[in-house]
Amino acid sequence: MGSSKVMESGEDGYVTPGEVLGDSNQLIAGRGAYLADGRKICASLAGRRITSPPIHGSPEQRATVEVVGHKAHGAVPKPGSVVIGRVTKLMARLASVDIICVDSKSVREPFTGIIRQQDVRATEIDKVEIYLSFRPGDIVRALVLSLGDARAYYLSTAKNELGVLSAQSPAGVSMVPISWTEMQCPVTGQKEQRKVAKVD
Structure with a gap:
């Protein structure tokens, strides 16, 4: 057998x-x-x-x-690092992110990042709405700008290759990017707005 x-x-x-x-x-x-x-x-x-x-x-x-x-090789975010993180909370002008890895290396301890409204994208910054860019649970790729306040790093998604990599639809399935600003549920066809990362 x-x-x-x-x-x-x-x-x-x-x-x-x-x-x-x-x-x-x-x-x-x-x-x-x-x-x-x-x-x-x-x-x-x-x-x-x-x-x-x-x-x-x-x-x-x-x-x-x-x-x-391997915890001995845990990475620490620094300005210029590219991080992968999970969106945990949204507020009117910012999204909070749990940083999972830094420059493709695991983190030894939890790090928090913040994506502010002005750092979501490079154009039409004044028209950015956080709730139309990210949702809790989204996996995002972002650039570390600086060490911000209260041990939270300021992050940016204002480049084509930065933004949402993966998102779940309300139906519980992975959404498919259909443009720079939209993802679609392959099951229900429902569309949601996101700041989508360009994938290779």
């Missing part, structure tokens, strides 16, 4: 940032991983790839893949 799927938690080898870990149809992105292009799950840091089976009795049948980094 040959073994098929991974039935218990196990290590699957060493991966590097940006390496594709699998398809979101089969896997959920855990710590150290993020969803890109709507389908691909990629490593956000260098470390060991670990796959955990779905919880017994859970309606979710996909396994979870995560990357466990």
